[in-house]
Each structure stands twice: as structure tokens, then as C-alpha cells.
Amino acid sequence: MAFLDLAHLDKSYGANHVVKDFNLAIEKGEFVSLLGPSGCGKTTVLRMVGGFEVPSAGTIHIDGQDVTSLKSNQRNIGMVFQAYALFPNLTVAQNVAFGLKVAGVSKAETAERVTEMLSLIGLADLGNRYPFQLSGGQQQRVALARALAVRPKVLLLDEPLSALDAKIRASLRREIRSIQQRLGITTIFVTHDQEEALSMSDRVVVMSGGRADQIGTPHQVYNRPATRFVASFVGTLNTFDATVTDPATGTVRLGDSTVVLNRPVEAASGAAITLALRPESATLGAGNPGDVTLMGRITEVQFLGAIIRITADLGGHDLTLDTFNRAATPPPHIGEEVTISLPPDGLVALVA
Amino acid sequence: MTRIAAYGTILLGCLYFIMPMIGMAEFSLSMRRGVYSLDAYRVVLADPQFQATFTYSLVMALFTIIFGVLLVVPTAYWVQLKMPKLRPVVEFVTLLPLVIPAIVVVFGYIRLYNTSGWLPMTGSVMGTNILLMFGYATLALPYMYRAVDTGLRTIDVATLTEAAQSLGAGWLRIMATLILPNVLGAVLSGAFLTLAIVIGEFTMAALLDRPAFGPYMQILGANKAYEPAALAVIAFAITWACMGLIQMVSRLSKHKRA
Numbered sequence: 001m002a003f004l005d006l007a008h009l010d011k012s013y014g015a016n017h018v019v020k021d022f023n024l025a026i027e028k029g030e031f032v033s034l035l036g037p038s039g040c041g042k043t044t045v046l047r048m049v050g051g052f053e054v055p056s057a058g059t060i061h062i063d064g065q066d067v068t069s070l071k072s073n074q075r076n077i078g079m080v081f082q083a084y085a086l087f088p089n090l091t092v093a094q095n096v097a098f099g100l101k102v103a104g105v106s107k108a109e110t111a112e113r114v115t116e117m118l119s120l121i122g123l124a125d126l127g128n129r130y131p132f133q134l135s136g137g138q139q140q141r142v143a144l145a146r147a148l149a150v151r152p153k154v155l156l157l158d159e160p161l162s163a164l165d166a167k168i169r170a171s172l173r174r175e176i177r178s179i180q181q182r183l184g185i186t187t188i189f190v191t192h193d194q195e196e197a198l199s200m201s202d203r204v205v206v207m208s209g210g211r212a213d214q215i216g217t218p219h220q221v222y223n224r225p226a227t228r229f230v231a232s233f234v235g236t237l238n239t240f241d242a243t244v245t246d247p248a249t250g251t252v253r254l255g256d257s258t259v260v261l262n263r264p265v266e267a268a269s270g271a272a273i274t275l276a277l278r279p280e281s282a283t284l285g286a287g288n289p290g291d292v293t294l295m296g297r298i299t300e301v302q303f304l305g306a307i308i309r310i311t312a313d314l315g316g317h318d319l320t321l322d323t324f325n326r327a328a329t330p331p332p333h334i335g336e337e338v339t340i341s342l343p344p345d346g347l348v349a350l351v352a
Numbered sequence: 353m354t355r356i357a358a359y360g361t362i363l364l365g366c367l368y369f370i371m372p373m374i375g376m377a378e379f380s381l382s383m384r385r386g387v388y389s390l391d392a393y394r395v396v397l398a399d400p401q402f403q404a405t406f407t408y409s410l411v412m413a414l415f416t417i418i419f420g421v422l423l424v425v426p427t428a429y430w431v432q433l434k435m436p437k438l439r440p441v442v443e444f445v446t447l448l449p450l451v452i453p454a455i456v457v458v459f460g461y462i463r464l465y466n467t468s469g470w471l472p473m474t475g476s477v478m479g480t481n482i483l484l485m486f487g488y489a490t491l492a493l494p495y496m497y498r499a500v501d502t503g504l505r506t507i508d509v510a511t512l513t514e515a516a517q518s519l520g521a522g523w524l525r526i527m528a529t530l531i532l533p534n535v536l537g538a539v540l541s542g543a544f545l546t547l548a549i550v551i552g553e554f555t556m557a558a559l560l561d562r563p564a565f566g567p568y569m570q571i572l573g574a575n576k577a578y579e580p581a582a583l584a585v586i587a588f589a590i591t592w593a594c595m596g597l598i599q600m601v602s603r604l605s606k607h608k609r610a
């Protein structure tokens with residue numbers, strides 16, 4: 001059994017079925033994100049792990065122990081909330097020491113651990129401040145230190161960065177990940193921000209409607225989305241209607257051309273499917289042999305710095321493609337007729 | 353023109369409130385013929401009855417406050433945490449003492465807890481004292497509950513509770529180290545209001561025949577001329593001191609923005 005094991009979790013509020021047959025096995029030291037749109041049940045799953053909600057069905061094991069019926073104060077978990085939730089009547093140092101005091105750790109060891117934690121989050125000098133005297137980013141770092149001070153078995157974070165502005169969000173993101181790796185703590189991170197999930201995690205769980213649509217590494221989830229939902233929720237996507245001609249070799253018809261994906265497609269011969277393609281997979285001009293080539297007319301050029309995002313009209317069907325900026329090659333002009341190549345590797349068949 | 357009218361109205365209102373007080377204070381100082389003196393105050397403060405009844409009421413107030421805090425803080429916390437839908441109901445209940453006259457409450461007590469009742473609390477002095485304290489707590493309930501509930505609303509009770517739970521804390525610790533300190537200002541202002549109410553309360557103490565400050569004032573008022581005025585001024589001073597203390601404690605807490 002994995003270090004943290006969620007098996008067949010179900011949760012209903014009255015008639016509202018919020019989490020459905022949720023399964024997830026997390027290894028020790030792994031960083032797993034729950035990613036999904038608002039209301040898909042991310043927080044509910046996290047709160048069940050934390051012991052704040054009782055599952056309607058299913059079990060939760062932490063380190064081999066069945067904790068499903070344990071109260072949250074018996075589970076030895078660390079929790080970080082979107083709203084920081086620092087105790088306003090306690091100083092920073094007292095906040096960090098809170099869990100240690102509850103656990104009956106000696107004064108000397110508590111002081112030592114608090115110092116260690118505060119320097120870990122880079123706020124060694126602010127131990128005597130009250131929470132209202134800190135910025136949002138500082139408060140959230142204290143909340144992290146407070147959660148980590150008791151050396152929990154699992155760290156749970158519910159959108160800890162959502163209340164912060166973009167710049168601090170990006171730096172704190174890296175800081176959380178680096179602390180997590182240094183301590184080797186098993187972590188579940190809830191977010192609706194795909195960039196956060198993809199950049200921080202060992203694995204990402206993409207959720208919709210209370211289910212886990214796909215569980216995989218960021219690379220897998222991004223490049224081989226398992227469902228139409230995952231494909232559309234993570235990243236930008238072009239879709240094409242296609243017809244399966246040979247499921248075993250993954251041969252499909254796309255417009256006038258035949259494409260061999262070299263991966264089996266789970267659909268019957270003759271079935272209509274959707275082919276998806278990331279903007280960065282398509283290239284301008286003739287590509288490699290085996291690529292699908294389409295003709296189009298440029299309708300929009302967005303210069304984004306490192307990347308140029310181009311929209312082309314393929315005869316009533318828009319396609320978005322990204323190319324790297326090259327100093328020697330100026331971007332194409334609007335109205336230009338161009339050839340666009342789609343490599344079979346970049347095409348994903350979406351059946352579900 | 354409207355401005356002058358507004359100021360005039362305010363002035364009139366002030367006079368309406370202040371004139372009787374000035375009159376009373378002036379009267380309390382005129383015990384000695386021809387000159388102002390503190391003779392009335394000297395007499396009142398030296399009266400052993402005054403000391404006894406005032407101490408009695410003070411002790412009653414203290415117990416009422418302790419009882420009220422232990423009743424109200426956990427209740428308000430629980431309602432806010434677990435049954436926010438019940439809040440209007442609880443609020444309504446806590447407001448009932450304002451519309452039910454004290455005399456009705458105390459008659460109910462006497463009927464229910466008399467010596468031939470199922471719980472003969474009025475049979476002993478201690479029992480009657482406890483009954484009186486319950487009565488006082490009822491009278492103070494609307495103020496105490498409001499103050500604490502407002503105090504609780506300034507913090508995120510649910511999330512703070514969960515944060516503490518995730519760190520291993522149980523209910524008792526959460527109440528003592530988290531909830532109470534964060535509503536301390538509110539609790540204290542509730543406490544001073546309770547003190548002011550208990551010191552001046554007459555009906556319940558008189559009907560339960562306890563030697564409280566309120567009935568003493570009444571007896572004195574019926575038999576003396578200058579002393580009751582001095583007593584009233586003292587009672588006012590106590591009430592105002594309480595108000596001042598409420599203002600002060602609400603500014604003292606270190607963990608709030610100044």
C-alpha cells in the first residue's frame with residue numbers, strides 16, 4: 001500500500017454527490033496537485049484527508065494506518081489554508097510553536113524548532129511580530145512553518161497562493177516546492193491554476209465533477225491528456241474532426257490526408273473522433289515526412305516575447321500555433337498564405 | 353437656519369438629560385445649610401448597610417459574569433461554527449429578557465422553585481443566591497451575547513478552529529487559547545455591562561428578599577433626603593467608570609491594529 005492511500009472515496013451533501021469513487025495512491029515524499037475547475041471537489045477531497053469531512057464511503061490510509069474514522073487532531077497532518085488562518089492573538093513565534101506546545105514538546109526543543117522553522121522560511125527576525133504586522137506572503141510562509149513545525153506525515157495545502165499577487169505567487173511557488181523537496185514531505189496541493197500544478201508537482205490529478213479524470217506526471221497530463229476535459233482544461237488546444245480507419249495502428253483520416261499516429265486508438269473503425277494538437281506542436285512551412293500539411297491564411301499575429309502566437313484560418317476552421325521568436329526571422333504578416341505541418345506525435349486522439 | 357435648528361435640538365436634548373443630574377448632584381452636596389459639603393457622601397459611605405449591600409452586589413456581579421461568560425462564549429462559538437442557520441433563533445432567545453419584565457421572570461422562579469416546588473431553591477440562602485444569579489444572568493444575556501457574538505464575527509472562527517485542530521488541539525485548548533483571548537475585549541465589555549446592571553437591579557433582589565444594593569437604595573430613598581441623592585450620584589459614577597473601562601480595554605489589546 002502506498003504511503004498515503006485514498007480508496008474509493010465518496011462524498012455526498014444530501015442529494016449533492018460531490019466526490020465520486022476517488023482513488024489516489026501517493027508515495028512518501030511525493031508532491032501531488034489536485035487540479036480542476038471551481039466546484040469539482042478538490043477541497044472536499046483534501047478536507048477528507050485532513051479529517052474535516054467524513055467520507056460517505058471509502059477509506060484513507062496514512063503510513064499503513066487506517067485514519068478514516070480518526071479526528072483531524074489525531075491524524076498528524078499539516079494544513080495550510082488560502083486565508084492563512086494565523087492565530088491573531090499570538091506572535092509569529094507563538095504561532096509556529098502552537099502545535100509543539102499541544103504535543104508537549106519541551107520548552108528548549110520548541111524554541112530550537114521555532115528558530116529552525118523561521119530561518120527555513122527566511123523570516124528569522126520576525127518572530128515577535130503579530131500576524132497583522134506581516135504582508136500576505138509573509139503570513140502564508142508563517143502558516144507553512146507552523147504546519148511543518150510538528151513534522152506532520154502529510155502536508156495539505158488548499159490554494160495557498162490564490163490570495164497573493166502574481167509576483168509573490170511565483171516566488172513562493174518555488175520556495176514551497178524547494179522546502180518540500182528538502183524535507184521530503186508527502187504533499188497534496190489543491191489549485192485551479194494549471195501553471196502552478198504543472199510547475200510544482202511530481203504528479204497532477206486533473207479532476208472534474210468529483211472524479212479524477214487523469215492522474216499522471218505534468219508531462220503526461222499535458223502531452224497525452226486522457227480525456228477531452230483534461231485536454232481542454234490544461235493548456236491551449238486545437239481540435240480537428242477525424243475518422244478512424246484502423247484502430248490498431250492508429251490510422252485516421254483528417255480532411256484529405258491520412259495520418260498514422262502509431263498508437264492504438266480506442267474506437268471502432270469508421271468512428272468519428274476528435275484529434276487534439278497543442279499550439280507549439282504545429283509548425284509553419286513544410287515539416288518532416290509523415291506530417292500532415294494543411295494550407296491556411298494568417299489572421300492574427302500576437303508577439304509575446306519569447307513566443308509568437310499565430311492564428312490561421314484553414315478554410316472556416318481556426319488553428320492556433322506557437323513558434324519561438326528568432327531574431328533573424330520576422331513573424332509572418334496577416335493575410336499571408338502559409339503551409340502548416342502537424343506532426344503525428346503531437347496529435348492526440350480524444351475518445352472519452 | 354436648519355443648522356441652527358439642529359444645534360438647538362441637540363442642546364435641548366442635552367439639557368433634558370443633564371439638568372436633572374446637575375440638580376441631583378447639587379442637592380446631594382447641600383446637606384449642610386448654606387454651603388456645599390460632602391456630608392451626605394460621608395454619611396452614606398460610613399453606613400455599614402451600604403458597605404454590606406454593595407459588597408453583596410459586587411460579589412453577585414462577579415459570579416454572574418463568570419457564569420455568563422461560561423454560558424455565552426461556548427454557545428456563541430458553537431452556533432457560529434456548527435449551526436449558523438440557528439443564529440437568528442438564538443439571537444431572538446437572547447433578546448427575550450428585554451421584552452419579558454424582570455418581575456415576570458422572578459415570579460416564575462418563585463412559583464417553580466419555592467419550598468413546595470420540585471426543586472426548593474428558595475428554601476436556603478445559598479439556593480436563593482444562586483437563583484438570583486441566574487436571574488441576573490438572564491437580564492445581562494442580551495448584552496453579553498451581543499458583545500461576544502460581535503467579537504467572534506471579527507475572526508474567522510471556522511478556519512482558525514480547523515487550523516488548531518490540524519495542529520492537534522482539542523476543544524478545551526481551542527476555547528481557552530484561541531477563542532477566549534480573541535474575544536476578550538468583547539467579553540470584558542459584556543462583563544462591565546453586567547456589573548452595571550447587577551449593581552442597580554432592584555426587582556429581583558427585592559422579591560427574593562436578598563440584601564442587595566438596589567433594595568438598599570430604595571429603602572434609603574424612602575427615609576432620607578440628601579443621602580439618596582448622593583447614592584444615585586455614586587451609582588452613576590460606577591456606571592460611567594464601567595463605560596470608561598470598556599473603552600479602555602477595547603484599545604489595549606496588543607494584537608490588533610491601533
Ligand SMILES: Nc1ncnc2c1ncn2[C@@H]1O[C@H](COP(=O)(O)OP(=O)(O)OP(=O)(O)O)[C@@H](O)[C@H]1O
Nearest residue numbers: 013016018036037038039040041042043044045192
Ligand atoms: N458543507 C457543504 N455543504 C453542502 N455542499 C457543499 C459543502 N461543501 C462543499 N459543497 C459543495 O461541494 C462541491 C465541491 O466543493 P469543493 O469546495 O470541494 O470544490 P473545489 O473544487 O474546492 O472548488 P473551488 O476551486 O471553488 O474551491 C460544490 O458544489 C459545493 O457547493
Ligand SMILES: [Mg+2]
Nearest residue numbers: 042043044158
Ligand atoms: Mg476549494
